[in-house]
Amino acid sequence: MIRPPAKLGLLGGGQLGRYFVMAAHELGYDVIVLDPDPDSVAGMIADEHLIASYEDEDALMHLAGSCQVVTTEFENVPSSSLAKLEAHLPVRPGARIVEICQDRLLEKSFFSMQGLPHGPFAVMRSEEDILAADPGLFPGILKISRLGYDGKGQAVVRDREAALDAFRYFGGALCILERMLHLDCEVSMILARDQTGNCVTYPLVENRHREGILDFSVVPSAVSAELEDEIRRMALGIAERLNYVGLLAIEFFIVAGKICLNELAPRPHNSGHFSLDACITSQFEQQVRAICGLPLGNAELLSDAAMFNLLGDLWVKGGEVVEPDWSKLLSVEGLKLHLYGKKKARSGRKMGHFTLLGKERRELCEAGRRFRNDLL
Ligand SMILES: Nc1ncnc2c1ncn2[C@@H]1O[C@H](COP(=O)(O)OP(=O)(O)O)[C@@H](O)[C@H]1O
Ligand SMILES: [Mg+2]
Structure with missing residues (x-):
C-alpha cells in the first residue's frame, strides 16, 4: 500500500x-x-x-x-x-495497456483476438487498400489509427471516393475504416481495479455525442438491467484479461439491442464526471485508491444525474471571447457548476461542465438542455 x-x-x-x-x-x-x-x-x-x-x-x-x-x-x-x-x-496502468488503447488498430485487434463483439472494420494502409475495401464498409467512418480524440482525425465517408479524399487529407496515415453503425444508443462503463484484482464498477452511463464530442451523459441509462449486467461482466472480463490496475473507461455502442465495443480509455472519462457529485467516491478518487492499493470506494449512485459539457463555443460571441454569465446556473437548486480554469476558450474545447441531480433522468435531460441553451 x-x-x-x-x-x-x-x-x-x-x-x-x-x-x-x-x-x-x-x-x-x-x-x-x-x-x-x-x-x-x-x-x-x-x-x-x-x-x-x-x-x-x-x-x-x-x-x-x-x-x-x-x-x-x-x-x-x-x-x-x-x-x-x-x-x-x-x-498504473502499464505501458503495454496504454499502447493498445492509443492505437485503434491494436485495440480492435485485441477485441477480435479476445472474441469480444465489435463492428466491422478493416485496416487502410494505402490508397490501394481503400480501392479494394469491402463495399459493405460503406457508408463508413475513416479514423486515423493513432492520436485522434473528440472526433478529430475522423471523417464520415459515404463512398470509396470520399474515403480516398479523407485518406489523402490525413496525409496517408495508417487508418481504420469502420462501417457506420445505426446506434440505438451509446453507453460507457467505468471501473477501478487494484493490483490484487479487486474491482468496483460504476452504474452504466448513457452518452449523447454531437459532432464526435460528448454533449451530455445521464445515469442511470435507459438500457435494461439484463443488458447492463452483460456489459458489466464484459467490462470486468476485459479488465481482468489486461490485468488492469487503475481506472478504466469502456465505450460501447448498442446496435439492434446488442452490445458492440467501441473503445477503451485507460484513464478517467468525461462520461464519469457525474461521480464527482452523485457518488461518495468520484472516479478520480477511485483512480488514486486503485493505483495506491487503498481499499476501493463506494461507487453507488446517490441520485439520478445528468452531466452537460460546456464547450468553448459558449465563450465566443461575435468573434470575441466573453466569459458567460453564470448567475442563472448558479441559482438552480440541484445544479453543480464546474469550470476548469482554462485560460483560453476555443471552439470545441472542453471548458467546464455542470451536473444536475434529481429524481428523474428524463426531466434532468430536458432541464439541462434548457439551462445550457439559456447561456447562448
Ligand atoms: N462506427 C461508428 N458508427 C456510428 N457512430 C460512430 C462510429 N464510430 C464513431 N462513431 C461516433 O463518433 C463518436 C466518436 O468516435 P470514437 O471512435 O469514440 O472516437 P474518439 O476517440 O474521438 O472518442 C462516437 O462516440 C460515436 O458517436
Ligand atoms: Mg470515444
Whole structure:
C-alpha cells in the first residue's frame, strides 16, 4: 500500500488530471504533473509541474526518483516513456495497456483476438487498400489509427471516393475504416481495479455525442438491467484479461439491442464526471485508491444525474471571447457548476461542465438542455 504523504506522478495535465490532483490532495498525497503546456490546469494546482515533453529524459527520471507510482490522464503519452518509467517504479496502468488503447488498430485487434463483439472494420494502409475495401464498409467512418480524440482525425465517408479524399487529407496515415453503425444508443462503463484484482464498477452511463464530442451523459441509462449486467461482466472480463490496475473507461455502442465495443480509455472519462457529485467516491478518487492499493470506494449512485459539457463555443460571441454569465446556473437548486480554469476558450474545447441531480433522468435531460441553451 502506498500511504500518504507519498508523491504520485501524473502524465498529462488537462481537466481529468486537475480532478486527480484534487482527489489526491484530499487523501493527503502530493502530485507531480508532467505536461509540456505551461498553462496546464492540473499543473497549476499540483505540488510540482514539470513543463517538459513527455519524452524528456530528465523529467522522466525526476518522476522516477521522487514518486511512488505513476499514472496517466491522457492516453497519447508515448508508451516508450511509460516503459522507461516501469523500469524504476509501478506505472498504473502499464505501458503495454496504454499502447493498445492509443492505437485503434491494436485495440480492435485485441477485441477480435479476445472474441469480444465489435463492428466491422478493416485496416487502410494505402490508397490501394481503400480501392479494394469491402463495399459493405460503406457508408463508413475513416479514423486515423493513432492520436485522434473528440472526433478529430475522423471523417464520415459515404463512398470509396470520399474515403480516398479523407485518406489523402490525413496525409496517408495508417487508418481504420469502420462501417457506420445505426446506434440505438451509446453507453460507457467505468471501473477501478487494484493490483490484487479487486474491482468496483460504476452504474452504466448513457452518452449523447454531437459532432464526435460528448454533449451530455445521464445515469442511470435507459438500457435494461439484463443488458447492463452483460456489459458489466464484459467490462470486468476485459479488465481482468489486461490485468488492469487503475481506472478504466469502456465505450460501447448498442446496435439492434446488442452490445458492440467501441473503445477503451485507460484513464478517467468525461462520461464519469457525474461521480464527482452523485457518488461518495468520484472516479478520480477511485483512480488514486486503485493505483495506491487503498481499499476501493463506494461507487453507488446517490441520485439520478445528468452531466452537460460546456464547450468553448459558449465563450465566443461575435468573434470575441466573453466569459458567460453564470448567475442563472448558479441559482438552480440541484445544479453543480464546474469550470476548469482554462485560460483560453476555443471552439470545441472542453471548458467546464455542470451536473444536475434529481429524481428523474428524463426531466434532468430536458432541464439541462434548457439551462445550457439559456447561456447562448
Ligand atoms: N462506427 C461508428 N458508427 C456510428 N457512430 C460512430 C462510429 N464510430 C464513431 N462513431 C461516433 O463518433 C463518436 C466518436 O468516435 P470514437 O471512435 O469514440 O472516437 P474518439 O476517440 O474521438 O472518442 C462516437 O462516440 C460515436 O458517436
Ligand atoms: Mg470515444
